[in-house]
Amino acid sequence: MSAGGSYPRLSPFKTGLACRCPRCGRGRIFSGFLKIADRCPVCGLDLGGEDAGDGPAVFIILFMGALVVALALLTEAWFSPPYWVHLVLWGPLILIGSLLLMRPFKGIMVALQYQHKAGEGGGRLG
Template identity: 45%
Template sequence: MFDGFLHFRPTCEACGLDFSAFDSADGPAFFVMSIVGIVVVGLALWMEITFEPPIWVHALVAGSLSIGLSLVLVRPLKGMLAALQYHNKAAQGRFR
């Protein structure tokens, strides 16, 4: 489905489905930011209440976790949104 990290192939290798109609726009980024934000803030609050670490520990944990989770989640979420567009026959809005 992907040609590179986030770029769709022109067509499916197995069935020939045209991927050019799929446009997830900012959808994956919104969901990634929401999910990662909840996880990182929750972990930061738990760490602060439980261990009271110095600020550099918070920065190291939050920074690495934010980058890592974002890279792990963005591709599956983009694929999922493309699958939802295909399943629901989503198309560009048109005025009559």
């Protein structure tokens, strides 16, 4: 915390990717795998009204879809493997990639909501 009780303006992308509090940059924002904590344990920011909704899932679906389709087409063009190879390769890649990206993308969305003062109902308490 800086002088006067104010907090420095932090990058929503850095704090979101690190899954840290958008105000202080130190506290964890998740209390479970994807459950947003009620408050930041360091600065006490009320995170209860923050909800990223389906935004992170939509971005991940678009990103993973484009990546897997491109890789599947290249694999098919270069190697022409049987269809079961595609199933074995791309199914787990989609599942694992989506799960790994969900927390950072949700963290970014929460940090952007905080930065732009866009909580549930258009207002925020913190």
